Amino acid sequence: MPFSSFQQAVLDWFDLHGRHDLPWQRPRTPYRVWISEVMLQQTRVATVIGYFERFMRRFPDLPDLAAADVDEILALWSGLGYYSRARNLHRTARIVAEHHAGELPADLAGLAALPGIGRSTAGAILSLGFERRAAILDGNVRRVLARHHGVEGWPGESKVEKGLWQLSEELTPSKRCADYNQAMMDLGAMVCTRGSPACEACPLAGTCIARRDGRQTELPGPRRAGPIPVRSTFMLLTVDPDKRVRLQKRPPAGIWAGLWAFPEFDGLEQIVAWCALHSIHSRRIEPLPPRRHTFSHFHLDYTPVVVHCDARRTGVEETAQGLWHSLGAEIGFGVPTPVRQLLNELEQLI
Known part of the structure; x- marks a missing residue:
């Protein structure tokens, strides 16, 4: 099946401008993708790179991580924040070592059942690590889809999130899925940024509803929040x-x-x-x-x-x-x- 115009535009942009040399891409294994995806939750790529490289030197594979003391994992994690992510890595490593022969499951349900692995992280591990078709919906992808398709509302609301997942599932190609998912994450991080999107450099600019209507700063919709206690x-x-x-x-x-x-x-x-x-x-x-x-x-x-x-x-x-x-x-x-x-x-x- 040929790529749609949306998919082709994203992949063509990725071939020329995407990120192809990140540490977790050399080599790109399910274990390395998993660690990087968890580290990248709520954290920028530039910050994660050093942490990832130090983590890999100490825990090059899942059995090493499973055998470690959680205090050593937390020591390497210090400064990344959201420390439940590190504790969940340790818990998952031990579960996988004990029940999956030390190999991460290669199916969506098996991955999503593990601590700290949600639907999008599971999709990233499947597509990037196992080269299987799976949709993702991290913060960058949400932003690209919400702006391009003019999706109203805060993406954290269940109805809005459900609609964005439907779009992501429909748009994810069967071929070059890993490249496409990486491209969508890169596009959101490098071009369709939160504060000042570079629409002139975006391969989707010609069909983007937010750009057409001048609503780049309004979409995706913000969360209704009161004062921070x-x-x-x-x-x-x-x-x-x-x-x-x-x-x-x-x-x-x-x-x-x-x-x-x-x-x-x-x-x-x-x-x-x-x-x-x-x-x-x-x-x-x-x-x-x-x-x-x-x-x-x-x-x-x-x-x-x-x-x-x-x-x-x-x-x-x-x-x-x-x-x-x-x-x-x-x-x-x-x-x-x-x-x-x-x-x-x-x-x-x-």
Whole structure:
């Protein structure tokens, strides 16, 4: 079956302008496609490249990933955010190693049943990794289809999403499916961008409804959102005379689940009481300037409080949930970005 004019335009553009030399394309295996697709969720290609290359050096195949400790995976993931993605990689690797002989399933239902693999990620693994026809609908593809076909509404709404999936299924060709899907992702990332689309360079400009009607900035429709809530906390940075700072492991659920971070409190009074309870004799308490970290659904305003303590730490020695980390030493475990930044800042201050 010959390509439609839409498919041919996309593929011709890809042959000349698409991305053909990304690390996960050399070689392009189901395992490497899976890791890259999960990393690329909510994250730009330029940011992912370094993380992907480091990850592949340590975990070159699925059995290596399945055998790893989750803390080592989280350490390599530190800075990418959305850490549930890393934990799901580990869970999926172990499931595949145990139930699928170490090979990712080569069917949509089998892939979508695994932790952290949704319909679009499964389609990417099938098409790019296994060279099988499968549609995708990541953020870039949503934007291209919504603008080209004039699809109204926020793509996160079930009715709108269903319509976009129908379009993606209809337009995905049987031949060169991997190239077509990569082309659609590249087109959204490089040309049909969110803020300032380069319509003059788009192979679909002549048939694009958004361009025809001058609605490039209106489509796809935005999510109706109220004000972003703000949470406040105080982080305790306990530093001993050996320039070690205490971290504790976060609970297995919630924000920064399973990562190592600083204990959090509602105020300075609670920090003083906690130090007394755990026999931490403070020589000086030094609040640092407050700062903000933004999650997808709220702002976290946090004030770091440095407590310089003496050598007596009998109440908070290393346990499974707490450790003392030497400032300047390699961080061999998962920490959130604000914690890594504070560790670097402390190294200069202490």
